[in-house]
Amino acid sequence: xxxxxxxxxxxxxxxxxxxxxxxxxxxxxxxxxxxxxxxRGYREASVDEIAEAxxxxxxxxxxxxxxxxxxxxxxxxxxxxxxxxxxEEAIAREADPIARADxxxxxxxxxxxxxxxMARLFMxxxxxxxxxxxxxxxxxxxxxxxxxxxxxDEAVATGVVDAPDTRLASRAWFxxxxxxxxxxxxxxxxxxxxxxxxxxxxxxxxxxxxxx
Amino acid sequence: xxxxxxxxxxxxxxxxxxxxxxxxxxxxxxxxxxxxxxxRGYREASVDEIAEAxxxxxxxxxxxxxxxxxxxxxxxxxxxxxxxxxxEEAIAREADPIARADxxxxxxxxxxxxxxxMARLFMxxxxxxxxxxxxxxxxxxxxxxxxxxxxxDEAVATGVVDAPDTRLASRAWFxxxxxxxxxxxxxxxxxxxxxxxxxxxxxxxxxxxxxx
Amino acid sequence: xxxxxxxxxxxxxxxxxxxxxxxxxxxxxxxxxxxxxxxRGYREASVDEIAEAxxxxxxxxxxxxxxxxxxxxxxxxxxxxxxxxxxEEAIAREADPIARADxxxxxxxxxxxxxxxMARLFMxxxxxxxxxxxxxxxxxxxxxxxxxxxxxDEAVATGVVDAPDTRLASRAWFxxxxxxxxxxxxxxxxxxxxxxxxxxxxxxxxxxxxxx
Amino acid sequence: xxxxxxxxxxxxxxxxxxxxxxxxxxxxxxxxxxxxxxxRGYREASVDEIAEAxxxxxxxxxxxxxxxxxxxxxxxxxxxxxxxxxxEEAIAREADPIARADxxxxxxxxxxxxxxxMARLFMxxxxxxxxxxxxxxxxxxxxxxxxxxxxxDEAVATGVVDAPDTRLASRAWFxxxxxxxxxxxxxxxxxxxxxxxxxxxxxxxxxxxxxx
DNA sequence: GATGAATGAGACTTCATTCAT
DNA sequence: CATGAATGAAGTCTCATTCAT
Numbered sequence: 108x109x110x111x112x113x114x115x116x117x118x119x120x121x122x123x124x125x126x127x128x129x130x131x132x133x134x135x136x137x138x139x140x141x142x143x144x145x146x147r148g149y150r151e152a153s154v155d156e157i158a159e160a161x162x163x164x165x166x167x168x169x170x171x172x173x174x175x176x177x178x179x180x181x182x183x184x185x186x187x188x189x190x191x192x193x194x195e196e197a198i199a200r201e202a203d204p205i206a207r208a209d210x211x212x213x214x215x216x217x218x219x220x221x222x223x224x225m226a227r228l229f230m231x232x233x234x235x236x237x238x239x240x241x242x243x244x245x246x247x248x249x250x251x252x253x254x255x256x257x258x259x260d261e262a263v264a265t266g267v268v269d270a271p272d273t274r275l276a277s278r279a280w281f282x283x284x285x286x287x288x289x290x291x292x293x294x295x296x297x298x299x300x301x302x303x304x305x306x307x308x309x310x311x312x313x314x315x316x317x318x319x
Numbered sequence: 320x321x322x323x324x325x326x327x328x329x330x331x332x333x334x335x336x337x338x339x340x341x342x343x344x345x346x347x348x349x350x351x352x353x354x355x356x357x358x359r360g361y362r363e364a365s366v367d368e369i370a371e372a373x374x375x376x377x378x379x380x381x382x383x384x385x386x387x388x389x390x391x392x393x394x395x396x397x398x399x400x401x402x403x404x405x406x407e408e409a410i411a412r413e414a415d416p417i418a419r420a421d422x423x424x425x426x427x428x429x430x431x432x433x434x435x436x437m438a439r440l441f442m443x444x445x446x447x448x449x450x451x452x453x454x455x456x457x458x459x460x461x462x463x464x465x466x467x468x469x470x471x472d473e474a475v476a477t478g479v480v481d482a483p484d485t486r487l488a489s490r491a492w493f494x495x496x497x498x499x500x501x502x503x504x505x506x507x508x509x510x511x512x513x514x515x516x517x518x519x520x521x522x523x524x525x526x527x528x529x530x531x
Numbered sequence: 532x533x534x535x536x537x538x539x540x541x542x543x544x545x546x547x548x549x550x551x552x553x554x555x556x557x558x559x560x561x562x563x564x565x566x567x568x569x570x571r572g573y574r575e576a577s578v579d580e581i582a583e584a585x586x587x588x589x590x591x592x593x594x595x596x597x598x599x600x601x602x603x604x605x606x607x608x609x610x611x612x613x614x615x616x617x618x619e620e621a622i623a624r625e626a627d628p629i630a631r632a633d634x635x636x637x638x639x640x641x642x643x644x645x646x647x648x649m650a651r652l653f654m655x656x657x658x659x660x661x662x663x664x665x666x667x668x669x670x671x672x673x674x675x676x677x678x679x680x681x682x683x684d685e686a687v688a689t690g691v692v693d694a695p696d697t698r699l700a701s702r703a704w705f706x707x708x709x710x711x712x713x714x715x716x717x718x719x720x721x722x723x724x725x726x727x728x729x730x731x732x733x734x735x736x737x738x739x740x741x742x743x
Numbered sequence: 744x745x746x747x748x749x750x751x752x753x754x755x756x757x758x759x760x761x762x763x764x765x766x767x768x769x770x771x772x773x774x775x776x777x778x779x780x781x782x783r784g785y786r787e788a789s790v791d792e793i794a795e796a797x798x799x800x801x802x803x804x805x806x807x808x809x810x811x812x813x814x815x816x817x818x819x820x821x822x823x824x825x826x827x828x829x830x831e832e833a834i835a836r837e838a839d840p841i842a843r844a845d846x847x848x849x850x851x852x853x854x855x856x857x858x859x860x861m862a863r864l865f866m867x868x869x870x871x872x873x874x875x876x877x878x879x880x881x882x883x884x885x886x887x888x889x890x891x892x893x894x895x896d897e898a899v900a901t902g903v904v905d906a907p908d909t910r911l912a913s914r915a916w917f918x919x920x921x922x923x924x925x926x927x928x929x930x931x932x933x934x935x936x937x938x939x940x941x942x943x944x945x946x947x948x949x950x951x952x953x954x955x
Numbered sequence: 956g957a958t959g960a961a962t963g964a965g966a967c968t969t970c971a972t973t974c975a976t
Numbered sequence: 977c978a979t980g981a982a983t984g985a986a987g988t989c990t991c992a993t994t995c996a997t
Contacts, residue, residue, distance in 0.1 A: 128981085129981070132981080132982090153966065163982080165984075170981060170982070170983095231446050235447020271521075275515075275518050278498050282494040282496070283491035283492075285494050285497065287491075290460075294454075307487060310487065314522045314526035387991095556961090572871065574787075578988065579986095587961080589962085589963075589988090590961065590963065598989080655877065659786075659871020672926075695942070703919035703922070703923075703946050703947075709918050710918025713884075714884075718881060727911075730907070731915060737952060738950035739946070790971060799978080800980060802973085802974085803979070805972075810971080811970095811972090
């Protein structure tokens with residue numbers, strides 16, 4: 108087929124060599140999968156459509172991801188890793204435990220705000236993709252909740268917050284965030300998702316008796 | 320019209336006459352649908368399986384509910400009405416606004432705890448059943464959130480709570496509850512769902528500065 | 532669709548009622564399956580083609596036979612039962628044990644001669660349809676061999692034949708027959724399959740020292 | 744042309760040079776093909792699997808055998824030549840015409856007994872591989888039958904056997920043998936295939952009135 | 956009203972074959 | 977010569993829906 112890269116001045120075409128080309132193709136398929144799964148849902152999405160969106164053949168798709176489930180799983184793994192990396196990167200820039208928990212939530216909001224398709228993937232479609240993915244998604248929830256919990260625990264240790272059950276508090280925070288995101292996704296309010304955080308934050312802080 | 324398995328000789332029937340029998344059938348189908356949709360998910364559930372579970376034929380099912388979507392919608396409407404009725408009934412027995420909001424949440428927990436299939440229906444499967452049902456589900460969320468908000472507003476009016484945005488607070492409460500329920504549904508913890516509320520309640524109350 | 536039976540004079544169509552109609556359809560599918568499997572082989576035959584030959588839809592075929600294997604198995608069972616019935620019927624008309632064994636072989640030749648497609652089914656396609664059917668086919672061989680053996684044993688008891696291992700003799704007879712049939716099937720010689728028996732018979736008889 | 748994994752510095756290669764290496768590769772592919780075709784059947788076997796078993800790439804396989812059919816045909820030719828060679832070699836060591844026919848059969852049994860995969864190839868899979876191979880296989884049958892016939896004719900000439908139609912007798916012998924082999928292949932009896940011959944031989948001999 | 960046979964579009968997946976590197 | 981990514985046709989099977997009985 109035609110190379111995605113432009114040719115470069117010597118009258119010949121430059122193909123990314125071997126492995127790189129393969130990775131490129133995989134990436135293109137994952138992009139297409141994100142777009143289609145997010146638009147149509149897991150079950151409604153057809154492999155045909157994804158292949159077409161990725162400008163590949165069905166067989167080519169199956170070469171890289173041998174099955175619809177496998178593809179969805181790969182997409183979920185890839186996207187969640189990407190999201191968690193962003194969050195941890197953002198957290199690393201903060202010193203205060205409260206600020207860190209705070210940043211975690213805000214970063215998620217920002218990422219989802221920028222990548223609405225990914226938001227749909229995590230908030231909606233992964234739940235509708237069958238038991239396997241429900242468990243997987245809930246594990247992600249718990250990973251993230253654990254991350255908040257860790258910083259909340261530190262905050263408790265330094266006395267700036269007071270919560271008898273930081274695990275539950277983290278879960279409650281996460282749930283509150285979730286609902287706000289879901290509302291935004293499906294009803295479109297508020298227009299800029301991040302704006303919700305200004306009002307949400309005080310509620311969360313008060314719930315663990317943090318000084319505001 | 321004569322029932323197909325009419326009793327004979329006394330000019331009367333042992334079957335509930337006409338309309339009532341029909342309602343019975345509808346009810347049996349809805350029960351079956353709840354069971355199957357909850358177990359398999361909307362897309363994975365087949366009309367065949369529901370008909371079999373309802374001890375009817377496929378054609379019979381289609382007489383009462385002309386389509387799979389229609390059936391799912393009817394089930395959602397029926398179940399949500401039932402749930403809201405229960406909640407309002409419970410609220411009516413309380414006088415204090417805080418206690419009312421409180422009772423609303425607790426009643427939901429109790430109902431879901433008793434009817435796990437219904438919980439799955441609302442928390443998981445309705446999201447995976449396509450855009451139409453996502454919107455419908457989110458409307459239900461908002462209905463319920465509105466109900467909490469109303470009592471929260473009253474509480475603000477009487478000065479027992481202090482929250483600048485009761486809508487958002489209600490949403491946050493609802494989200495927190497949601498996440499706890501989801502965790503219970505998919506990971507099975509805590510064993511008795513209602514037990515979670517004892518720990519969750521203080522968090523919620525503090526978030527709106529309610530005296531505990 | 533259109534009824535296969537003609538309408539009958541009263542301006543209305545006569546459908547075979549219920550069960551009969553279903554059996555009819557099954558029969559039509561089996562006929563089509565025999566024709567297609569025999570012509571193309573098990574693997575090469577497509578369900579589409581069989582459905583078309585049966586003037587049904589693919590879904591209709593799957594309603595009656597839920598899978599290609601199931602269909603092939605049903606066809607094999609149906610045909611083998613039919614063949615064995617014919618053989619036993621023919622045997623019943625003979626009194627002498629030798630004549631009975633004799634008749635068994637000859638009847639098979641005649642049936643196959645008349646129904647070449649069935650011959651292909653048993654001699655060729657069943658072997659190429661995968662391990663399950665290989666075992667099933669060999670069982671059929673053994674059933675038939677057992678039938679010959681029984682009469683050979685009787686003949687031994689009355690002293691008209693002399694064979695130390697009637698099981699093996701039966702197997703050898705069967706094998707000889709098989710090879711003759713196969714040759715006829717694939718190379719087309721002799722033109723009339725039954726003609727081969729006149730020459731084959733003395734060989735078989737001599738092999739068990741039967742008086743000719 | 745340089746081998747891809749050339750040894751270095753001594754101007755010589757540890758790889759068999761050119762043609763020999765190619766023959767090696769071909770042999771390895773044929774071995775793999777025998778193993779896979781025999782285990783899975785012609786249609787079920789995938790070129791991928793054969794390539795993997797031969798420790799080559801699919802492209803490499805296609806270089807040596809440009810197509811699945813071609814490969815199967817080559818395998819059949821190679822194996823049948825090998826088998827016929829063995830048989831003729833064994834025959835050459837016998838002087839008596841009866842002993843020669845005898846040896847032919849026994850050698851086949853022995854070869855198949857030692858190479859069960861090859862037995863499957865000839866007895867089962869070649870029949871299931873489509874019309875082309877059925878004809879080819881039947882030609883092999885006839886080649887072998889012709890070989891027996893030749894010696895039987897000689898025996899008739901010397902008066903030690905008496906058979907009006909040696910062609911048919913040969914075919915019958917061959918068929919008897921075939922059935923015994925098939926039984927062994929699929930039902931596993933007798934454990935050692937050669938053991939069957941002791942009992943089978945007298946039957947065959949008697950069928951042509953040979954002195955035993 | 957109920958039944959269940961029938962339809963037909965469409966889903967996922969496999970695989971022989973090709974070909975640029 | 978070898979590799980393995982890519983193609984695309986074809987295959988089996990599912991299932992919501994319809995309709996004659």
